[in-house]
Amino acid sequence: MSAARGAQATTPPALPAAATGTHGPAAPVKGTAAPAPDAGTPGFGARLTAPLLIGSLVNPLNTTMISTALVAIGHSYSVGAAGTAWLISVLYLTSAVAQPVLGKLADSVGPRRVFVAGLVVVLVSGLVGAFALSFTWLLVSRLLLGIGSAAAYPASMSILRHEGLRVGRTPPRPVLARLSFAAVGSTAVGPTLGGVLVMLVGWRGIFAVNVPVALIALVTAIRWIPDDRPRARAEDGSRPKTAIDPLGIGLFSTALTLLAFFLLDLAHPQWWLLLPFAVVGAALVRWQLRTATPFIDLRALVSNGPLTRTYLRHGLGYLLVYCVMYGLTQWLEEVRGFSSGETGLLMLPMSVAALACSLLGARTKGIRGPLTLACLLLAAGAVLLGFLSGSSPLVLLLLAGACFGVPQGLIGTSNQAAVAQFSPAESIGSAAGLQRTAQYIGAITASSMIALAYGRAATDAGLHLMAWIAAGLGVLLIVLTLIDRALRTPHAP
Template sequence: MGSLLNPLNTTMISTALVAIGHSFGIGAADTAWLISVLYLASAVAQPVLGKLADTLGPRRVFLAGLVVVMASGLVGALAPGFGTLIVSRLLLGVGTSAAYPAAMAVLRDESRRLGRPTPRPVLARLSFAALGSAAVGPALGGLLVSVVGWRGIFAVNVPIALLAFGAALLWVPADPPRDRAADGSAPKLSLDPLGIGLFTTALTVLVFFLLDLAHPQWWLLAPFAVLTAVLVRWQLRTPQPFIDLRMLAGNGPLLRTYIRHGLSYLLIYCVMYGYTQWLEEARGFSSGHTGLLMLPMSVTALVCSLLGARTKGLRAPLTVACLLLTAGAGILVFLSGDTPLAVLLLAGACFGAPQGLIGTSNQAAVQAYAPPESIGAAAGLQRTAQYIGAITASSLIALAYADAATDAGLHLMAAVSVVLAVLLAALTLTDRALRART
């Protein structure tokens, strides 16, 4: 339940952006901030909370995150202005970021207790919760907007988080005791606050550059480069770094998993937000009808997440996902105001299967390639890569659409997506580590 909150909120708002824009008298370029601010908060918070889960214990971190989620839901549901909605999405990004790395850390602790690796079907259930919620998000968002208005997509987080909090108190295992120091004193926390601060600042600067590709603020690249250099130097010198750069440099399969995951979700979220906005503004569908049109994508994602979990290897499902992303982007290039409904449904379905296959396969890759003692932080970095791709996608959408979703804007976004899909396929097919069975 906790793991579904972040992906649910990343996609549920897609069918509410137009309604929110009309409510506050703003355009698509402004409502894109509701997408970007959650991704910024999540990209920063996921590895930080993953590190906290590895250090303090996953149960504590998970419960604290759910409290923040409940607060964010109330702030958004009662928001008097657009700025308050931004604050709500910021809190939502931080609070929901605790669940996934905490869950991976819980599975690690259980693996240690049982003395066996985490079975892939168990990982698949965690992935299914996240993918399922992301897949049904547009349909649920459209239903809530149609029935209770756009405020419902914020309020719905409160009861879900409350139920997850109660269930966690009952069933999530207590955090294992941390090893004490040699002199018997309490162990020191290895959080590396300077590394966290440098990482957060550098990533924030990068995100602000990516948010406005239509008018690039090139000067931001200078402080980003300086901050990155200082971060790298500090991480290489400190004995317990926030990001183990030496491990990443020597762990090519894990590093390539991050790159592949981020690029994949750049393509997926271009459709998740860009395509839905085009269906509403260019084709004139309501929020509810747009949600229904995205159902084939949702169902396909759910089915393929289960199928992907049953495969023994990683290369085959990831290759199929790349081919479908290329085909789906190619279909979008030719859509227009008189495109038959069946083709619109097919386009959505082409992006649904990759969601399921990519999510389960890359999650299994992180579990297989990351060091067990830092799986929470590694899982958080996987989501950071995903959200950097998503932020870039929202910037590409804003660049293509400006103030309104048009056919020309959709075709521009689709053409870029075709090129990126081909690049993703090349990266996947040339990765030798994917040939091994997991």
Template sequence: MLLGSVLNPVNSTIIAVALVPIGRALGAPASQTAWLVSALYLATSLGQPVVGRLIDLFGPRRLFLLSTGLVGVAGVVGALAPNLGVLIAARVLLGFGTCAGYPAAMALLRSEAERTGRDSPGGVLTALAVANQTIAVVGPLLGGLLITVGGWRATFALNVPLAVVAVALGMLRLPRPAAPGGPRRRGELVARLDLPGMGLFAAMLVSLLLFLMNLHLRDWYLLALTVVAGAAFAFRELRAATPFIDLRVLGGNTPLLATYGRALVAYVVAYAFLYGFTQWTEEGFGLSPFHAGLVQIPMFLLAIGVSVLSGRRRGVRGKLLLGAVGQIVACAVILTLTGESPLWMLILVALIFGVPQGLNNLALQNSVYFQADPERTASSAGLLRTFAYVGSMIASSASAAAFGHHADTAGMHTLAWVMLGAGVVYLLLTLFDRTLGRGTGPDAGAAA
């Protein structure tokens, strides 16, 4: 489960240092290579809650094996891609392929807690967070090494052995689902899929994300389609016997909604830094892909340490507040950077970002585990990732708009103002969330 859950972040972080080499090789500007980021998150934003719901109904084994196998296929397609269009298609496949890992891990954790009667997952939740942070440490550096040795295509080929190992481990270790109890039982499960709800959710999300990818008034029809599809989705879900997303329960779960809101703005900041700042260190500051990856290492190392130290503490308010302050301070420092700044200032920014990177992810993950309906743990975890990926799409769109054809210092400063605004919203959402005063644990989850 740890390996499956990191397939998405490894592809997220590796591509950060590969964007510039890919653009040079294929003759594509930064505004076009940004689609390599957007494509993965478009697919994953849609797939996470859908696959999560399927996992809630059918168990993690089948969905994990199928999705993770798709990761290997995407690795082959990307490694052999002749142009940017095929490369974007490979990233879409990667997005769908990495959908099952995290929801499956959360669902398995919940089922094991019920089986053993021990609902104390702090150590395992911390392990999930640290595993993702560790991959984030390795990703930029590994990406730089792979590009140096085998070119940018090696960053896609890496998915083939990772998928093979993950599928093999899944076949050996994942528990087989209980017998479905005959055709009637299988028919009941299929009836609970709510395919119309999934379709309307897909229409709403895809139109929204396409609008966010290239913000412009000429694309107003996409926003209109989002509103229409959203209204139809809400109408359907409020009347469905077994809704895809139970809006009645979700609407009454204010703590969980607040957690989703925080995830959205937190990932605007995190991914604008991951992609935008990394591109600037290469094009605006003059670092190689390998050295650009090295600059990220202090952030992720500190994030791992922060996650380990704070992982077993249930309270989340302090973590969220400190993470919010860290985001704001880091953005303020970025506004002082220029192409002539000393290298130690870039490392300082990375270190400051390490604090919110380590605290926010862990706090949001723990919040969802305790705040979600136990029967919808996987789909709730998937929905957390969907909100996070919407935030990452906003970050990608902001990066493309700020940089245009070249990631210069003026564009980096523009992006930093966007990040600063999102960081302030994150702080306000935390300060005015009274439910955090009770902490996030079993009692808080019950109260929610």
């Protein structure tokens, strides 16, 4: 699997053993500045990992934190649910493309440089959003946020690999697990934190909070992350070049943007967009099959069925999760009349369940069992949403949130284990990057479903339409999980 090399968990080409830890420790690299000594795992102490964890939570936190602010933003700028859905999609659209690109840049120019540059862009995005005078500037802020925050995770993994070279050992699994937990945890607490911020300082706090977070990560990164180690030169003395496939990136971005424009107005579909989408998609496939360094290795995807099915399950699973995060929160505010802060508190059971199950899921050795349980709960939660109304008791609302919180934790950890099991050892980073891209595409589709169901405002009928579509997709997800024979193979701990 060489698609989008350099994405999350990027592994430099010379370090396939570091990705798996099966070939012994790599030799230390001289001339690399080490972080100040601190307590914890030798070579991977708190000073090194703290800025990486803070930087890595910005993207997943912002994907869900805005969910409890969409109604307030829409009222401020007289924009309906279909319009505010773009605040969701633009972040995912830019992140889906930027993750693998910035991962490759981290290998090319140095992960520390990419990590720091990304934090600067995040800081700027927070200022643009906090002082935005129009809805267009909010979209610009989210676009910048998607680009800047996408640098953190792949650069963090590359930094840990480089530190492993310096100290002569592979990054410990608990250290890597913290990055995963930071993503799952921040995604889970996002709605609650967003509701509290809107209640205390208004919806602009959703954007402004990124400024101090980025500043803390930036200062600690500059002080504690080692300088980028010099890249080995070729035999002729020239610097090695990293193939980024700009044409593939451009075609992929264009195709995904055209599809997003079509999906976000399914109530009034612009059918003509499907023609340029088909043309660009065909050109993308043709180019990826011909070029030596494709942005997406289609041949590898076709030949590796278990990995491809993992991406499909991951995208569908998060599509259902994000439908609740964005769709249910809008319904709670516009139909039930809860404030943003109250809605955030109502989503707390979902957040707590997701956090707890992400920890439990990381401890399980199997994949099929946790995934099957997650799929069953997703379908059950969707059915429950189909019977909610403006007069439903509070306990049912809390139960609905919990039904989606448990799968959120189990899906993330289980599919991550599946990617590790089914992807080639030498391209684990590329495989992980495509897993995140599948999650982003699921989120874009979720925002499209919400726009179709709600139009300009959330209603009981819109919630029920979204719920029954989600229930059907939940049943499909159950079938895809149960019939996948590859999941019957025990997962190695």
